[in-house]
Amino acid sequence: VSMFNLKEFLAAPSRDQVESLKRTELAELAVHLGLQGIQTLLKKDLKDLVMAALEEEGLLQPPFSDSSDLPLKQELGDGQTVKAATSVPVGAAPERPSVPDEQDALSRQTPLTGESLSPTSSAAGMDNARLRLRLARMKYEAEEKSRLQQIELEIRRCEIEAETKLKLKRMELEYQARGGASSTTDYEHERSMDKQRKECDISKCLVLVPTFRESEVDSYFATFERLAAALDWPQEVWSTMLQCKLTGKAQEVIASLSLSDSMDYNKVKAAVLVAYELVPEAYRQKFRSQHVKLSTQTYVEFSREKALMFEKWILASKVETLQDLKELILLEEFKKCLPERLALYLNERKVTSLSSAALLADEFVLTHRVGGGHQGESARPVSVTPFRNSPSPPRPQKPRCYYCHLVGHVARDCENLKRRNEKRGSAAQPVGFVSKSGESKRGFGPFMSEGQVSLTESCEKLTPVKILRDTGASQTLILQKVLPFDDLSSTGSSVLLAGVNAVPVSRPLHRIYLRSGLFTGSCEVAVCPSLPVEGVALLLGNDLAGGAVIPPPVVKENIAPGECEETPAGVLPACVCTRSQAKRAHEILDLSSLFDDSQSDVLNPAETTSSTHLVTNEVSSNMFPLSQASLEAEQRSDESLTD
Template identity: 30%
Template sequence: MKLQLELEKMKILNAREEEEREIRKDERRREAALQEVELQKKLAEIELSKTRETANIQLKTKEEERNLPEKFDFNKAKKLIPTFDEKEPEVFFDTFEDTATSLEWPAEHWVMLIRNGFKGKAAYVSSQMITVKDYQILKKAILDAYSITIEGYRQSFRNSQKSPTQTFVEFCDTKVRKFQKWIDKAGIKEFESLKSLVIMEEFLRKVPFNIANYILDKEETDLMKAASLADDYFLRHKSYKPAHNKTTFFSDRFCTYCKQVGHPIEKCPDPQCRKSEVKEHKPGKKQDSKKTMHVTVPTPDLDSFKPYTCQGSVNGKPVVCLRDTGSSQTIINLPPQELTMKQEYVAVTDLTSTKTLPLAEVTLQCPYYTGKASVAVSNKPLPHPSIQVLIGNDLAGANALNLVVTDPDVILKQELKVNENKIVQSVSKVPKKNKTLETSKVEKALELVNLSKVKFQQLQSYDPSLTTYWKRVKNPSDNPKTPYFYTDHGLLFNHFRSSKGPVTSTWHDCHQLVLPATLVPPLLDLAHTSESHLGVNKTYHRVSQDYFWPGIKKDIKEYIMSCHQCQVTDKWSS
């Protein structure tokens, strides 16, 4: 009995739990249904609000359309809009504004009226500013695209030319209109302003292009402020650009036409010289050659400076120094790339002019001064080509002793003859039997100018054009690749191998004696004139078998081009 009662109780409890579960399920269903109803209600409210907004917008649009003036008609107004011309966009805007103002078109519709009529740049700018409704903003952007500024009006006025279809009256009217636009854009109302405008234009035309662009970028209209900007720009961008100091015998000291020392062929006073730039005689009249005065300025002899010269060094490089008690500034003549240049300059005044020279920091050693010094750098030769340093009073002070170099290995034993006519005469007197193939290259070179071996060594050492080759000297025992430079008994040689022979053969090896610039003219004269005026290639082949110097091919060509006989026979072109 008890078991049956307990079973019945359990069944009753299970039934109750089942009923409770069903009740909870029904409640959840009702809650979900309520939530769905609320969601649909919210969606319906949103749709209703959107519909109301759309209706309000439509109502406002209709009201705006009703409020438009009855006399304004878009279709009618579009027919009165002028045609846009890219050559004169400002004319389009002026004409449109006059039309719109006279017909009392609403300003808020101006942008809408002109958008569809643009072309080219104006159409592109308008498409990029589709949201802009302000007429003045759109107008300014389009005019800026066509460079319709003060500078644009000025260039339009200056560059306008008369077209073939224009009359002169029409062209004059165009000029007047362009000038008026220029001064209107610049805001010129008074004569002083107009004068300042014209002077400013002339000022910008005369200054360098980059400075003018800088002032225009700053949009400066005041003349004196523009001048100050130009000075500031010039000082900030000022830099030292060293000139290439390549001194050749032909360009600086020797005339290849009259064979005189002291002037190049461009300054030759001989009226028969075709390359001379000296115009002392009237063209078309034949001058009497007997009355022509030849003015020559001989190169100063080194011996005349001997009591005041001494040996020294600049940054460890041997140099010849000259003491000048009349100079207040020490000057050197060395390549700027070998020096430590400073961003400073000094004004040096001579008898004829004042020049600005850059300064360099060097280590100078000489009897007058030892230590670091700030010296001026000149790209022109000093009183003598072999002198590299001019010692001024800024370093030497009151030390003006007549120092004489007594070292017999340094003193040049014989005088260098600078008169080319005398050199040629001495060459012609040398017996031909001494110029055989067995004579060494050194003896040949010394015979040309009556020099000793010691003096030839000094000329090679002091020649600034050979400095680079002295640095490239190699030892032949190291078997370097050709070409290379080497020394033999203190003399500089260039070893060159012809490309015609095999690499292992020594038959085509050339050992060229390197000549200083001073000995080039007599050698060229002998090689050219003694063989019936050979051409460029033959003369070069003959000379290069034994000798070498910087620019040998160029100097030979210039020498033959200046030869009167070769010019007549046109042999230099071969």
């Protein structure tokens, strides 16, 4: 890239070089030539001005091609030469004060005659005069253009300042008209708050803000407020400083708020406390649920924790007077006597007095009453939970036999099964001892447990039930006769249940309180008139128990003597002497005399008889339709046993 060198150009200037120069290079050359007012000129005008200056300095030869700009000579017939007027282009600027000076200078020159000067010298002198006149005109036009631009800019600046002052004055008058006398006070207060905000450097104060811990959310806000009040931080910056320290769930809650709400400290605090369940109801439940002292706690620590939970409950409920505390206790006792659904309704309405709670409870009962002969209540729509892979319940199908798989009969009426049993022709093998107890012998023992149920958690009377853990059930079932279910316990919806026969049945959902080893709390269960396992009142499904199958073992530290039941030593896998065993008894050789320690291993008939009597006495008499005396008499009369 060629660089412009001023010295080299001045050593050998040419018009072609001037035409190829850039504007910056032309400006540099114009400064060297002493030209003024070149900042506002276009490149074309600047180039013409530089050309004229170079021609004036004699560095460039003037062009002779432009005959229109050259002064015209008229030669008269007598040989005298007369200088013609210089042609003025159309639209040229009017005569300037500096132009007459140049014209006077030209008029003061020696008159050109054919005798004194040659035609070549006269043409050169007129050309120089023309160049000087053109240069003076261009300088004047440039200065005049620059001066006019400066004047326009100054006028525009003054207009903008005047409009701004006028708008500010108009806004101030309108604000005073709306706010009256308080507008000035509010304006001054706003200015003072802005001044405080500027004086409070957040970057420096942020170091003093305590670190946020999710385990101490309730105490964190109290600490922050005391610190901010002690250091006179403006409340407008509290939310900003707080958001710089929040982490975890609190930060997610702040991100979900709108921009205006996130700048309000009270709204930010309320949203975070609700997210961590630090509301009055949560404090109340924590206070009431602390019944047992932990083994790692002292009684002083336990009492302090109870008092702390009570204070948090009181503060969250905004209790300030004795009357407020009285209303709080009465309201809690009132909610305990209500069904859980109604108590939940009152909690959602955030009632603070007993009278308002009673009015809302009556309105709720009147609104949600079902039955009682009211017109239109029987047609209330009931939402049904959709069954998986079954958009609508199919029509009841005819029974299907599990043996021949034909439709229209069951297995007990199946002719094919009856003929199969007749072909076998063998009667059932006799069983010497058959017992039937209330407990199921189908292998459900490890999954059976005890529990208690009630309609509400506040109910003092709990009904004991036997629970079977069913890992293949996705819904918990309960017998209809266990609890007095009513409309208040109903959720208003039902669920479709399907068993092995794949015929879905609709069962209503009710809310109850369950206390067991696998689950404790309020839950929704399906009420059924009967359950497939006899003696089981509640079928615990995966919706409540989850992955737990059996309750964790309970270890007692102090066991009272006599609590453990001893197993009779005479109970053996085969404890009944049948006819076939009695016939083979004489074939058994007694070899006990051959061994010294055999007496402890082989039982003699007397010991066997005594142990048999022991077992017989321990067996409940309600298992047999006959008495023990009748059985003994029948055994003595049976000759097959005495042979």
